Amino acid sequence: MRTPGAKSSDASARMRRQMPNSQFVLIAILYTMTFLMRRASMAAYGWALATLLATAPLRVASLSAQPVSAPAAARVTVNHAAFDSLLRAHVTDGLVDYDAFRDAAAFRRYLASLARTSLAGADDEEQLAFWINVYNAYTIQLIVAHGERESIRNVNRTLGVLRLKGPWSEPIVRAAGRTLTLDDVQHRIIRKDFHDPRIHFAIVSAAKGSPPLRSEAYTGAALDAQLFDQGRRFLTDTTKNRIETQYPRLSPVFTYYKSDFGNSRSELGSYLATWFDGDTKKKLESGRFGMRELPFDWSLNATAITR
Known part of the structure; x- marks a missing residue:
């Protein structure tokens, strides 16, 4: 009362x-x-x-003069949890169980979610992580959709006597409200907009010569550490690069995308030195080293259990 x-x-x-x-x-x-x-x-x-x-x-x-603090803006993030779970379950040492992805309803739902995703307000790290995941997920989908068992280069290669555009020019990608090819994602978005050479250690073209597919999804918060780790894994894999030798032999990736890493041997050496110590680091930083190219292995990066 x-x-x-x-x-x-x-x-x-x-x-x-x-x-x-x-x-x-x-x-x-x-x-x-x-x-x-x-x-x-x-x-x-x-x-x-x-x-x-x-x-x-x-x-x-x-x-009247007391300052009023504006609330801190929440970071815009994209949810890749479904893809993360699939990668952890079906990718081993960079090799993919494509049949498991083919049979996974969660994978189809994840692809559908990419089409609806808005990147409005997302920072550069979040956007780059998104597009790397898009590229890798749709590369898996390309292999699954065509039932390919040997090499991605066989996809959309020929139709009878006709020569087709190949796997990277097919508009299969639906992401952020756009319809794109894999080439669009790699060259017209990732390389053009973000200018980070480490992306070449993260995007995977379903080939054993590519960097290993990571057993987790990329995220904006962890992106820098993830890309650095991918560089370490790729550069120290002697089936792809042999740098700690008298005459380094490098993946063709460094030839294909030479301008991304620097147009001179000294620039490339300085860049690669980031991942090495001791005499190897000094040799790379000096720019005084011979360099040859290893052949690229286009065979499918599939696990032995792919049926």
Whole structure:
């Protein structure tokens, strides 16, 4: 049950909420003057009134100048949890169980979710992680859809006597409201917009000569560490690169995308030195090393259990 005092307090509270800070301060000053007038002489009251009125503008200004902190904007992220689970379950040492992806309803749902994804407000790391996942997921889908068992280069290669455009020019990708080819994703989005050579250690063309497919999805928050680790794995895999020798032999990736890594041997060496120590690092940084190319293995990066 409310007391009369409580009702009066409620009314005062409503009045305080409805008025600006400056009005509230002035009313408080008047209440203070009434209190002083009852307990002091008129001379004392006059002195107090003059002092308070003189400082009132400063008090009001101080209240008005208080900074208001805007809430921190939440980071926009894309959910790749379904793809992450599939990769952990069906990718072993970079090799893929394509039949498991073919039979997984979760994989089809993930592809459908990519088409509906909006990247509005997402930072560069989140967007790049998204497009790398798109490329890798749709490369898997390309192999699955065509039932290919030997090499991605056999996909869309010929139709009778007709020579077709090949696997990378088929508009199979549905992502972020767009219809794209794998070439579009790699060259017109990832390479053109993000300018990070490490993407060549992350996007996988379903070939054993490619970098190993990672057993987890890429995320914006972990992207830098993931790309660095992919570089380490690719560069130290002697079936793809042999750098710690007198005459380094490199993957054709560094020839195909020479401009991404630097147009001179010294620039390339300085870039690769990031992943090495000791004499190998010094040799690469000097730019004084011979370099030959290893053949690229286009055989399908499938596990032995692919049926």
